[in-house]
Amino acid sequence: MHPRPSGIVTLLTDFGVKDPYVGIMKGALLQRSPKITIVDLCHAIPPQEVAVGAFGLAAAIGRFPDGTVHVGVVDPGVGTHRRMLAASVHGCYWIGPDNGLLGTVLGPTVANATPGSPGGPVAEVREIDCERLGTAPESRTFHGRDVFGPVAAWLAAGRYGFSALGPRVEDPVMPTDSGGVGDGRIVYVDGFGNLVTDVAGAAIEGARNVFVGGRVVPIHATYGEVAEGELLALVGSFGLLEIAQNCGNAARTLGVERGATIELRS
Amino acid sequence: MHPRPSGIVTLLTDFGVKDPYVGIMKGALLQRSPKITIVDLCHAIPPQEVAVGAFGLAAAIGRFPDGTVHVGVVDPGVGTHRRMLAASVHGCYWIGPDNGLLGTVLGPTVANATPGSPGGPVAEVREIDCERLGTAPESRTFHGRDVFGPVAAWLAAGRYGFSALGPRVEDPVMPTDSGGVGDGRIVYVDGFGNLVTDVAGAAIEGARNVFVGGRVVPIHATYGEVAEGELLALVGSFGLLEIAQNCGNAARTLGVERGATIELRS
Amino acid sequence: MHPRPSGIVTLLTDFGVKDPYVGIMKGALLQRSPKITIVDLCHAIPPQEVAVGAFGLAAAIGRFPDGTVHVGVVDPGVGTHRRMLAASVHGCYWIGPDNGLLGTVLGPTVANATPGSPGGPVAEVREIDCERLGTAPESRTFHGRDVFGPVAAWLAAGRYGFSALGPRVEDPVMPTDSGGVGDGRIVYVDGFGNLVTDVAGAAIEGARNVFVGGRVVPIHATYGEVAEGELLALVGSFGLLEIAQNCGNAARTLGVERGATIELRS
Numbered sequence: 001m002h003p004r005p006s007g008i009v010t011l012l013t014d015f016g017v018k019d020p021y022v023g024i025m026k027g028a029l030l031q032r033s034p035k036i037t038i039v040d041l042c043h044a045i046p047p048q049e050v051a052v053g054a055f056g057l058a059a060a061i062g063r064f065p066d067g068t069v070h071v072g073v074v075d076p077g078v079g080t081h082r083r084m085l086a087a088s089v090h091g092c093y094w095i096g097p098d099n100g101l102l103g104t105v106l107g108p109t110v111a112n113a114t115p116g117s118p119g120g121p122v123a124e125v126r127e128i129d130c131e132r133l134g135t136a137p138e139s140r141t142f143h144g145r146d147v148f149g150p151v152a153a154w155l156a157a158g159r160y161g162f163s164a165l166g167p168r169v170e171d172p173v174m175p176t177d178s179g180g181v182g183d184g185r186i187v188y189v190d191g192f193g194n195l196v197t198d199v200a201g202a203a204i205e206g207a208r209n210v211f212v213g214g215r216v217v218p219i220h221a222t223y224g225e226v227a228e229g230e231l232l233a234l235v236g237s238f239g240l241l242e243i244a245q246n247c248g249n250a251a252r253t254l255g256v257e258r259g260a261t262i263e264l265r266s
Numbered sequence: 267m268h269p270r271p272s273g274i275v276t277l278l279t280d281f282g283v284k285d286p287y288v289g290i291m292k293g294a295l296l297q298r299s300p301k302i303t304i305v306d307l308c309h310a311i312p313p314q315e316v317a318v319g320a321f322g323l324a325a326a327i328g329r330f331p332d333g334t335v336h337v338g339v340v341d342p343g344v345g346t347h348r349r350m351l352a353a354s355v356h357g358c359y360w361i362g363p364d365n366g367l368l369g370t371v372l373g374p375t376v377a378n379a380t381p382g383s384p385g386g387p388v389a390e391v392r393e394i395d396c397e398r399l400g401t402a403p404e405s406r407t408f409h410g411r412d413v414f415g416p417v418a419a420w421l422a423a424g425r426y427g428f429s430a431l432g433p434r435v436e437d438p439v440m441p442t443d444s445g446g447v448g449d450g451r452i453v454y455v456d457g458f459g460n461l462v463t464d465v466a467g468a469a470i471e472g473a474r475n476v477f478v479g480g481r482v483v484p485i486h487a488t489y490g491e492v493a494e495g496e497l498l499a500l501v502g503s504f505g506l507l508e509i510a511q512n513c514g515n516a517a518r519t520l521g522v523e524r525g526a527t528i529e530l531r532s
Numbered sequence: 533m534h535p536r537p538s539g540i541v542t543l544l545t546d547f548g549v550k551d552p553y554v555g556i557m558k559g560a561l562l563q564r565s566p567k568i569t570i571v572d573l574c575h576a577i578p579p580q581e582v583a584v585g586a587f588g589l590a591a592a593i594g595r596f597p598d599g600t601v602h603v604g605v606v607d608p609g610v611g612t613h614r615r616m617l618a619a620s621v622h623g624c625y626w627i628g629p630d631n632g633l634l635g636t637v638l639g640p641t642v643a644n645a646t647p648g649s650p651g652g653p654v655a656e657v658r659e660i661d662c663e664r665l666g667t668a669p670e671s672r673t674f675h676g677r678d679v680f681g682p683v684a685a686w687l688a689a690g691r692y693g694f695s696a697l698g699p700r701v702e703d704p705v706m707p708t709d710s711g712g713v714g715d716g717r718i719v720y721v722d723g724f725g726n727l728v729t730d731v732a733g734a735a736i737e738g739a740r741n742v743f744v745g746g747r748v749v750p751i752h753a754t755y756g757e758v759a760e761g762e763l764l765a766l767v768g769s770f771g772l773l774e775i776a777q778n779c780g781n782a783a784r785t786l787g788v789e790r791g792a793t794i795e796l797r798s
Contacts, residue, residue: 006562006566007566008562008566010555010559012552012555015457016457016458017283017308017309017310017549018308018310018456018457019308019310019322019456019457020278020307020308020322020325020326021456021503022306023276023278023305023306023307023308023326024307024325024326024329024503026305027276027305027326027329027330027331027334028329030272030274030303030305030330030331030334031329031330031331034272034273034274034303034331037562037566038305039555039558039559039562039570040554040555041552041555041556042549042550042551042552042555043549044549044550044551047458048513056551056552059552059556060552060555060556060559063556063559063560063563063677064559064562064563065559065562065563065566068559068562076513077490078488078489079487079488079489079490080488080490139501139502139503139505140487140488140500141488141489141500141502141503142502142503145329145503190550190551190553191547191548191550191551192548192579221611221672222610222611222612222672222673223610223611223673224609224611224612234672234673235671236671236673236674237553237556237671237673237674237677239671247580247608281723282723282724283549283574283575283576284574284576284722284723285574285576285588285722285723286544286573286574286588286591286592287722287769288572289542289544289571289572289573289574289592290573290591290592290595290769292571293542293571293592293595293596293597293600294595296538296540296569296571296596296597296600297595297596297597300538300539300540300569300597304571313724314779342779343756344754344755345753345754345755345756346754346756405767405768405769405771406753406754406766407754407755407766407768407769408768408769411595411769
């Protein structure tokens with residue numbers, strides 16, 4: 001039912017790499033389970049930008065071995081009484097604060113969790129019971145070290161099964177900023193200035209252009225089909241429509257940011 | 267007496283991540299001991315800022331499995347005749363140049379090393395004997411690769427015991443910039459602009475405010491107790507008093523830098 | 533003949549660390565071979581700067597255990613019909629697009645591959661046969677995840693031997709920007725502003741100064757031999773002549789960039 005732990009834990013945070021915080025969090029994991037493999041998914045989520053973190057976590061769906069434990073820490077409410085969650089879905093485990101960070105991963109799966117609903121993966125979500133697990137936070141500011149990391153390490157090493165982490169949760173916080181398909185919005189701007197939309201590659205059939213930032217940009221299959229400096233739209237590696245510029249920075253050229261709307265055109 | 271190696275090595279350097287230097291240093295470790303686990307503690311120490319590196323190394327005390335080998339390389343004197351040290355204290359091993367970088371880790375422990383002195387951990391420090399270990403530096407600029415990394419890998423894998431690394435040292439260089447508790451100074455500014463002081467959480471009893479940068483900042487338990495944009499002081503994850511700004515950058519707001527003094531007020 | 537895999541894979545890319553791309557590529561490796569050790573060689577190659585990537589890859593020669601698989605992804609032609617290569621040379625494996633990225637690693641070895649030619653290591657290069665290996669690219673933009681990573685993981689874990697990866701290639705693309713020794717040019721500027729030349733340490737015999745950026749800079753053995761703020765040239769950790777500034781940034785001080793020429797002077 002729940003996948004067998006792979007012994008691999010990934011970390012996504014807004015900690016940045018200037019400070020020893022990520023290293024110290026890894027120490028907290030290794031203190032519990034010295035043999036696990038830890039992979040940095042991303043530590044450059046803009047501080048406290050939960051929706052960007054939610055996108056980054058969802059990018060890991062299907063991209064790691066079954067039974068991998070994915071930890072997300074973008075946690076403006078750390079130290080207050082928000083819940084801490086663990087979820088089992090998409091063949092992996094997902095751990096983070098209950099503030100929408102797991103929302104894109106859970107999105108359609110929570111909808112599908114209605115008994116008897118057809119198709120799609122079904123998520124099981126639990127609230128981490130710190131008292132029962134013996135992981136009462138030492139600090140009020142660093143639950144990645146004090147709770148999320150330790151729980152991930154125990155789960156990855158098989159010390160606790162998923163069902164032992166705490167009681168079931170039926171109402172996890174979902175993102176106000178929906179990551180659903182078909183909205184026609186920019187949901188992520190990567191470091192190269194590529195504008196990733198929430199339009200699934202399968203949904204662009206018939207469209208030949210994208211209207212974005214006041215410009216009409218043609219849809220192509222790959223960068224090489226346009227000249228250097230030209231804008232194009234293509235289905236990128238996330239499986240989503242992206243607006244890019246061959247040998248350039250589309251975000252800068254178009255003056256477009258995360259949240260901007262786009263339109264498909266024939 | 268000395269802890270059993272955990273097989274884990276952490277690295278703290280001022281190498282940055284623009285260049286392949288950290289990767290090449292890891293290669294040097296893996297050439298000696300291919301099975302060890304290497305963890306990045308921090309590579310963003312400002313170039314040659316030994317005191318900042320000393321703070322970062324000390325942040326690892328108690329945060330990794332016993333027997334972990336912590337390597338620090340912030341080494342303005344590389345290529346000159348400074349000693350290279352290994353220390354055993356706090357249940358772990360610590361390796362680096364003899365320039366004060368290990369000073370905060372050793373600080374109170376060296377004082378305690380007087381025979382018959384009461385309580386506290388006691389450090390044993392040794393000078394790395396390159397000739398005996400067969401690790402004469404290949405270069406005069408990259409002893410992280412040529413000496414510190416190899417020695418750490420051998421120690422972590424149990425090829426050499428700690429006592430075999432070289433003769434005892436009784437007078438390691440201690441930081442001019444003391445990291446001792448109670449000075450009332452900013453000792454670290456993190457990437458979010460939090461101002462970490464050298465005042466231990468246990469030492470603030472009775473105080474209700476902090477005077478810093480010409481402003482009186484109230485002490486609270488967590489960020490959530492003040493409105494967005496407000497300054498506060500709190501005991502942070504290092505166990506030290508920090509000055510922070512909820513959803514802001516305290517360093518920028520206060521115009522305060524590392525080394526500034528603070529005062530506790532009632 | 534070909535080295536036994538060490539189980540270690542290094543990654544050099546121009547992906548940066550702002551996005552989850554490196555993490556996702558690691559997931560692709562671990563999905564194929566969960567037990568391998570992955571090391572970041574460098575992810576800060578300037579976007580699409582193949583020659584800089586070629587220098588970084590070559591910096592790994594001799595610096596990792598025999599049988600390590602080095603993957604380079606700096607790939608402006610991704611999605612077009614450029615070949616994808618794997619090479620066996622210098623005791624290791626090297627994987628990347630056929631655009632010159634492997635050129636500095638292969639450089640002299642390809643020349644030496646003429647049957648009967650004297651001395652030096654000899655490279656064997658093969659074209660990755662995606663169809664045969666069952667690793668047809670899922671995307672047209674992320675072959676690090678779809679092809680290079682998986683092939684590296686299989687090779688590292690011994691699932692495929694080197695010869696099974698595809699047919700032999702006798703004409704890999706070599707860099708237009710030659711990394712050959714003796715040209716007297718700046719081939720790499722590191723994050724500290726050190727100017728790394730293509731002049732091997734062994735080739736400076738007799739020279740006492742370097743002419744660079746309109747200045748005459750003295751050759752020394754180590755930083756400590758000049759005062760703070762002074763320029764010097766020395767044989768750096770790559771084994772190449774570098775121009776540096778003690779406690780300063782030589783690139784900024786001299787106004788010199790990658791590609792500039794230098795002259796040895798007596």
